Amino acid sequence: MIYLDNAATTFPKPPDVLRDMVEIVQRSGVSPGRGSYDMATEAQRLVDETRAALARFFGTPDPQRVIFALNATDALNLAIQGLAQPGDHVVATRLEHNSVLRPLYHLRRQGVISYDLAPFNAAGTVEPEAVQAALKPNTRLVAISHVSNVLGTVQPIARIGKVCAERGVPLLVDCAQSAGVLPIDMEAMHISVLAFTGHKSLLGPTGIGGLAIQPGLEIRTTRFGGTGIDSRSLTHTQDMPHRLEAGTLNFMGIIGLSRGLDYVTQRGVGDIHEGEMALVRRLASGLGGLDNVEMYCAESFEERAAVLTINVKGMHPSDVGAILDGDFDIAVRTGLHCAPLVHETLGTFPEGAVRFSPGPFNSEDDIDRAVAAVTAISRSSAGR
C-alpha cells in the first residue's frame, strides 16, 4: 500500500510512538495526578513533560496553558465556544474546515454571534487586508487555518496576527495541518491561541490534540467535571490547565504524542517539510503534462505544505480514489475534505476532488507509482 493521505492522518508512525505507548501504559498506565501513589505521580510527570515540550515547540511560555483535548476539532470547539460571547462578531475565512465553520454556524443559529468569512485569492491565500476589511467594532475573534487542508497553501499568519494585535482582537489559528511541518512561534506570529492535533504531522495517535494559549487570553469553561483538584467545590476549577480539561486525560495518547513530537524535533521540522515538498513537486511535475488532469493552486509551491489536489476531467473524484485504491493500492482522500467552501470557490462542489498528501515516510518511488496510476486513469477517461 502506498499511503498518500497523510493530511488526514499520518501513517505509519515512528516506531517509538507505539512501542512507548504500550510499554509505559503497561508500566504506569494509571490516572495522571489523581492519587498519592508513585505511579500516579510518575504518570503526571510524563503529562507535564509533554505540556512543556509542546509549549517550547509552539513558542509559548507557560506549559500550564497547554491543554489536552481529543483532536483539533475538539480543541477548536473549546476555544470558539469559550471565547465567543453574546453580541460578538467573529471573522473566519472561506478556507476553513468544518471544525471552525460548524461551531460558528451553531453559535449564530443560537443567536449568540454573527460572523463574516474573508475570501482567499487565486493563489489560495487569505490576504491580511481581507481580514482587516472584515473586522467590525464588535469583532472579538479571528479564526483561520495556518494551512488549507484542501490546497496546502500556507497563510500569512504573522501578518494577519499583526492586524489582529493592532486591533486588540484575539487570533485563533487552526494548526491541524501545520504543526510538525512548519515552524510556529506564537509570540512572534501574534497567535493568541492555537489548536493542534496529535495524529497528523506531530506523528502521534488519533484521539489526542489540544490548545496552546498565550498568557492574558482567558477561555471560559464549557465542560465541567472531575479534575483531581479542589474536589470539595461544585464549581469547576479555574486553574489552568484543569479549567479546560474535565475528566481523566488520554494518557496513552499523550505518551504517543510526546514520542511523535520527539521524532519531529530530532529530525527537524524543516527537514520533514523539505522532504515532503520535494515529493509534492515531483508529483505535480509528473501530473502537469496530462491534458485532462486539473491541479488546483499548483502554479507555485512556495509557502506550501505537502498537499496536491487534483481532478481527472470526466471522472468522479470518488471513482478516481476507488480506482487508485482497488487497482493500484494507493490511498488518497477524495470528496470535499470537510471544507465545502473551498470547493465552492474552486468550482468543485459538491463532488470535490482528489487529494494527495505525502508524509515523512514516503519515497520518490511512491510518487512515481502514483503518477503512473493517474496517467493510466486519465488515459482511460480521455479515450472516451
Place this chain on the structure above:
Amino acid sequence: MGAPETPSEPPVPGRDPARHRVQRELGGRKVLMDGEGFFMHAEDWTREAALTLALEAGLARLTDDHWKVVDSLREYYFHHGRAPLNVELKKGTGMSLLELEALFPGGIKLGARRIAGLPNPKTCM
C-alpha cells in the same frame, strides 16, 4: 481581493443534492430517491428500474457485463449490509475498477452503484 462574506442561511447543506429527497415512479412502482438519483431503500429496486436508469444514463441496453456488476453489487450489499470494499468489488466482478468505471456512464458511484439501486454512500467521499 473579494469582499468579506456574511454566509447565507443555511451555509452549505441546502445546496447538497445528496440531502434532497425525490419521489418518482420506476419500474411501475413509486420509489424514494435522493437528489443524486440514488435509491433511499435498496429493496425498492427492480430490474426494470435498472433498465430505466440505464437508459436515462445513455445505455440503450444492459449487457451481461453490466448485469454481472449490478448483481454482484446487490448480492454483496444484501449479504453484508454494506457495499463491497474496492478490493471486494474487483474480486466479485472479475474486473479492474478502471474497466468497471469505463463500463458505466457516470462511472462506479454515479453509474454502477446508482443503477444497482444501492443507497448513496454516507461517507464524505
